[in-house]
Amino acid sequence: xxxxxxxxxxxxxxxxxxxxxxxxxxxxxxxxxxxxxxxxxxxxxxxxxxxxxxxxxxxxxxxxxxxxxxxxxxxxxxxxxxxxxxxxxxxx
Numbered sequence: 669x670x671x672x673x674x675x676x677x678x679x680x681x682x683x684x685x686x687x688x689x690x691x692x693x694x695x696x697x698x699x700x701x702x703x704x705x706x707x708x709x710x711x712x713x714x715x716x717x718x719x720x721x722x723x724x725x726x727x728x729x730x731x732x733x734x735x736x737x738x739x740x741x742x743x744x745x746x747x748x749x750x751x752x753x754x755x756x757x758x759x760x
Contacts, residue, residue, distance in 0.1 A: 673727055678749050682742060685722045690715055701742040713737070719745070729753060 683696035690711050692699070705711040711719070716736040723745070724730055729752050731739070739745040 673729075673753055675746075675750055678727065678753070679742075679746050681726055682719075682723060682746050682749065685719055685726065686742060689718045689722060699742060701746070703742075704740050705742070706740055716740070723749060727753075729756075 679701075680696070683699050683701075686692070686699060686705065686709070687694065687696045690705070690709050692709060700708065703709065705716065705719075713736065716739070717733055720731050720733060720736055720739075727749065729749050731745075731748060731752060735748060739748055
């Protein structure tokens with residue numbers, strides 16, 4: 669049986685990963701979850717792919733790479749992870 673990944677766990681892990689992978693000089697709780705990761709935080713396409721790879725590994729969630737260009741805010745990324753988690757868990 670796998671542990672439940674709550675929305676808060678998803679959000680906090682995603683913020684930690686973004687700060688680390690994009691080498692931001694701020695705390696995770698200072699990230700504007702609605703800001704564009706490319707325009708505001710300087711991410712590039714490789715950076716977004718690296719974020720997704722870490723999310724996939726750390727949260728045991730499979731977010732397809734091709735969605736990276738559409739998931740340009742923390743909020744959008746967290747929503748997608750939650751949808752994938754719910755679809756995975758909802759299939760019981």
